[in-house]
Amino acid sequence: ETGVTQTPRHLVMGMTNKKSLKCEQHLGHNAMYWYKQSAKKPLELMFVYNFKEQTENNSVPSRFSPECPNSSHLFLHLHTLQPEDSALYLCASSLDGGAGGTGELFFGEGSRLTVL
Amino acid sequence: SQQGEEDPQALSIQEGENATMNCSYKTSINNLQWYRQNSGRGLVHLILIRSNEREKHSGRLRVTLDTSKKSSSLLITASRAADTASYFCATVDTGRRALTFGSGTRLQVQP
Numbered sequence: 308e309t310g311v312t313q314t315p316r317h318l319v320m321g322m323t324n325k326k327s328l329k330c331e332q333h334l335g336h337n338a339m340y341w342y343k344q345s346a347k348k349p350l351e352l353m354f355v356y357n358f359k360e361q362t363e364n365n366s367v368p369s370r371f372s373p374e375c376p377n378s379s380h381l382f383l384h385l386h387t388l389q390p391e392d393s394a395l396y397l398c399a400s401s402l403d404g405g406a407g408g409t410g411e412l413f414f415g416e417g418s419r420l421t422v423l
Numbered sequence: 424s425q426q427g428e429e430d431p432q433a434l435s436i437q438e439g440e441n442a443t444m445n446c447s448y449k450t451s452i453n454n455l456q457w458y459r460q461n462s463g464r465g466l467v468h469l470i471l472i473r474s475n476e477r478e479k480h481s482g483r484l485r486v487t488l489d490t491s492k493k494s495s496s497l498l499i500t501a502s503r504a505a506d507t508a509s510y511f512c513a514t515v516d517t518g519r520r521a522l523t524f525g526s527g528t529r530l531q532v533q534p
Contacts, residue, residue, distance in 0.1 A: 309465065340521060350466075350511070350524040362520050397465055411456065412513075412522060414465035 310334040313398050313415035320388065321423050328383040328418045330398030337403055339381040340412065341373060344395040356381060357403075388422045395419050428525055429512060435531040442499040444528040446512030447492075453515045455488055456522065457497050460509045469497075469510075504534045 311332045320326050332339065341353040355363035356375040370392075372384040381398055399412040430445045448455070454473045458466040472479045472488045472495065479486045485498040499506055509529050513522040 309467070311465075313465075338520075342524075349526040352521050352523065355521045357520065395463070399466075410454075411468045411471060412458075412466070414467070416465045417463075419463070 309413045309415065311398060311400055311413050311415040313396075313418050315418060316416065317419045317421075319421045319423065320385065322388060322390070324388075325384070325386045327385065328396055328398075328420075330381040330383075330415055332379055332381075332398075332400040332413070334400060334402075334413060336400040336413070337378055338401045339375060339378070340399040340401075341381065341383055342397040342399065344397055344417070345393075350397070353383075385420070388420075390422050393420055393422045429510070429528045431528060432526070433529045433531070435533065436502055437533050438502060438504055440502055440532075442502050442506070442530055442532070444497045444510050444512075444530070446495045446497070446525055448495075448512075448514050448525075449493065450514075451517040452490075453517055455486075455495050456513045456515075457484075457486060457495075458511045458513060458524075460511065460527070462508075466511065499530075502530075502532045504532050506530060507532045 314329045338357045340355050343351045352365045353367045354373045359375050370387050374382040395417045397417045398415045401412050428447050436442055452474055454471055456471045457469045459469055460466045470481045470486050472486050483500045488495045509527040511524050511527045513524045
């Protein structure tokens with residue numbers, strides 16, 4: 308138990324569906340992240356939020372829409388996805404996402420997404 | 424863009440042997456971290472080494488950092504079957520706010 312909870316753990320959706328991934332951290336951290344992990348590729352940073360403000364969008368297609376209503380919750384809204392978007396989506400948090408350097412990340416168990 | 428490159432991509436050893444994984448990176452960093460991932464699970468932080476440190480130990484783990492060569496190594500001593508996992512290095516580039524991960528080394532420890 309890392310203190311970061313992701314739901315759902317598994318999701319299957321069609322290309323025209325709208326769904327959301329949820330992440331919640333109970334660690335009192337100020338920074339939250341979405342990473343994408345595809346087979347045989349390195350983890351790809353998608354979004355960074357620091358004190359609820361988006362500080363990084365790593366050229367992610369607009370069919371992925373993040374939302375961070377407070378420092379403890381992070382969502383990834385999914386709309387009109389493609390089969391190549393099938394992957395493990397990992398949420399993480401850290402105490403501080405400041406430019407001075409990021410310390411240890413705490414990861415959730417991930418949401419396995421399959422797009423049909 | 425990918426920062427860290429781990430070497431080897433896969434490693435198979437017997438229980439009790441030592442496992443060494445290497446990581447190279449390209450830019451100036453604030454720190455370098457190593458993570459472990461069991462199949463299909465989230466990543467777990469193992470150890471962090473700052474850019475002004477050269478070596479760090481934690482239990483059976485030993486990490487070295489050579490900033491002149493832009494490389495790091497992770498040594499797991501007296502390996503166990505439970506060490507079977509993928510291991511990733513990750514760097515915090517100077518001025519950035521997030522970790523960039525390498526592609527990982529898959530370690531298989533045979534009982």
